[in-house]
Amino acid sequence: MSLTEEEQTALVTSEDPHHPANLICELCRNFYTLGWVTGTGGGISIRKEEHIYIAPSGVQKERLEPHNMFILDYPTLSYLRRPTNLKPSACTPLFLAAYDKGAGACIHTHSQWAVLVTLINKGKKSFKIANTEMIKGIPRPSTGKYYGYHDTLEIPIIENTAHEEDLRDSLAQAIKDYPDTSAVLVRRHGVYVWGDTVWKAKTQAECYDYLFQLAVEMTKLGLDPAGPIDPIEE
Numbered sequence: 001m002s003l004t005e006e007e008q009t010a011l012v013t014s015e016d017p018h019h020p021a022n023l024i025c026e027l028c029r030n031f032y033t034l035g036w037v038t039g040t041g042g043g044i045s046i047r048k049e050e051h052i053y054i055a056p057s058g059v060q061k062e063r064l065e066p067h068n069m070f071i072l073d074y075p076t077l078s079y080l081r082r083p084t085n086l087k088p089s090a091c092t093p094l095f096l097a098a099y100d101k102g103a104g105a106c107i108h109t110h111s112q113w114a115v116l117v118t119l120i121n122k123g124k125k126s127f128k129i130a131n132t133e134m135i136k137g138i139p140r141p142s143t144g145k146y147y148g149y150h151d152t153l154e155i156p157i158i159e160n161t162a163h164e165e166d167l168r169d170s171l172a173q174a175i176k177d178y179p180d181t182s183a184v185l186v187r188r189h190g191v192y193v194w195g196d197t198v199w200k201a202k203t204q205a206e207c208y209d210y211l212f213q214l215a216v217e218m219t220k221l222g223l224d225p226a227g228p229i230d231p232i233e234e
């Protein structure tokens, strides 16, 4: 399907701050201050009905403008809008893996806490944490509820590749192997987090990042993030 110039412009022009083209810009500025999308890395994609909004690759994500957005038609995977002289994010195949799981938005961060949590779990295929309040912000699809305080949250870790797009198969496999997960860590790289809506993806990414930092700091103190509650604590 090819759209006229005017139709393409209309898809990224709105006064509504919640329009995906506006929201991607606002959230990337917000994520930049958290250290999640510095140095052009990381980003966010949002799905609005059949349209998937994607930022360009290799640009300063905190300086994005709505007219920079690519738009994919999800049913046909063809671009409805391709800004000239720009390439779509290299994360696009990874975002699509999350959309295939029913996501409404997917966030990729280069948070140092995400990177460190993959390093303290050297050689392991997942990271685990339990008995922590912020676990309760993470959904557990198999139960239709959220994780409970005493549950163990397990997040798969995949190995990094030289090119971001080559992560797609291992990320898709991790999603299959861990059906309850809404995040995949990439060793020495960062994390992909998705949610049913953009707001769920955002709050879940915040919970995950909090848990990654907590786990790194606990490990430095000789505490096991997945360990039981020590009776002398209570």
Ligand SMILES: CSCCC(=O)C(=O)COP(=O)(O)O
Pocket: 039, 040, 041, 042, 043, 055, 056, 057, 058, 059, 088, 089, 090, 091, 108, 164
């Ligand atoms: C210094 S960023 C290296 C590539 C990367 O990991 C990344 O997330 C960038 O994705 P982009 O959206 O800029 O293609």
Ligand SMILES: [Zn+2]
Pocket: 041, 042, 108, 110, 164, 189, 190
């Ligand atoms: Zn990346």
